[in-house]
Amino acid sequence: MVKSLNQIRNDFPILDQKVNDEDLVYLDNAATTQKPRAVVEALAHYYYTDNANVHRGVHTLAERATADFEAAREKVRAFINARSTTEVLFTRGTTTSLNWIAASYGEKVIGAGDEIVISYMEHHSNLVPWQQLALRKKATLKYIKMTADGHLDMTDAAEQITDKTKIVAIAQVSNVLGVVNPIKALAKLAHEHGAIMVADGAQSLPNMPVDVQELDCDFLAFSGHKMLGPTGIGVLYGKEAILNEMPPIEFGGEMIDFVDLFQSSWKELPWKFEAGTPDISGAIGLGAAIDYLSAIGMANVQAHEQELVNYVLPKLLAIDDLTVYGPHDPAQHTGVIAFNLNGLHPHDLATGLDMEGVAVRAGHHCAQPLMKYLKVPATARASFYLYNTKADADRLVDAIVATKEFFKHGTV
């Protein structure tokens, strides 16, 4: 039995508060999502009942903590349909996951003249690691263009990806344009040229079903905090055959098999890449978040967000002087919507919305090259999630109109 929207909202007590004397409308989910009681309770239960270090202890609490930690890894495996838990590495989040690929696979494989292909819409975490790797290795960094309505230009992709390409790294969903990129087609194109496909799943995992075997991506990176989980925990999925050929990135406890004075051997996957005491509670919290999302069903989460986008996008487009970035067809837009009110800095717009109790993001969204590509310094951005309602969407539209009037006439 899928929960009703009211039942879901009751699971997020943080939403039941006033901001500037107005009921809070939280629409900054692309920055981070709120946490249901079940996730907070899982964290509390671990610390109140099972807290111990994992893997090496033989006492009961250590065994329980290890079982909880590895059960969370199995939940992640099932959630993304990875073949084995050996393909699921816990990291600090998407940024760390992508840096690990560059630091290990990239350092080993990339040489002078090789190509790394990304896109203009990438988040800095899926741009700067590749940029710095290319600089270090005297490799070539190439950018796939977008079409006029903000989609990835697949004709340009076919031109940019060549037999010199070794890595293709693309966001599955843009955290600004709200478009879904064709990772499966990009992976096919990459593999045809002997390259690997890295999918940045930070904005897709929270909002839609993701099946790594169906996508056939070689790596997938995502963050727990964007999908009801705690901050500080994320995942790097990698095909086992590729991970087995990759050197560890960090060295120390947990990841070793034998340590001699002048050489050491490594643990098998996934622990080879997990040096030191892991974020045990974070992993358990992520497992609880996956339980919560799976009980609702990711297809239902996606459908709910699409219903909100179908409702709000036409209303936003109807506001004079409001520019919406990305596709104007609601069917082509996910729940993250960037916009600007002509003549008003996005920070002033977001401050005005906050005065109305509506929380959105304003800035470059860690996508400065995309802002340049769009010829704007920054944007405001609303991002919906499973606990948002059409009433929230109406509050956003009304707050934009009120803010527009305020800055035009000085009164609301």
Ligand SMILES: Cc1ncc(COP(=O)(O)O)c(CN[C@@H]2CONC2=O)c1O
């Ligand atoms: C597409 C995308 N890639 C990578 C990241 C980096 O994730 P971590 O910060 O968890 O490592 C984010 C984070 N989204 C940012 C966070 O704040 N606002 C955003 O849009 C993202 O949206």
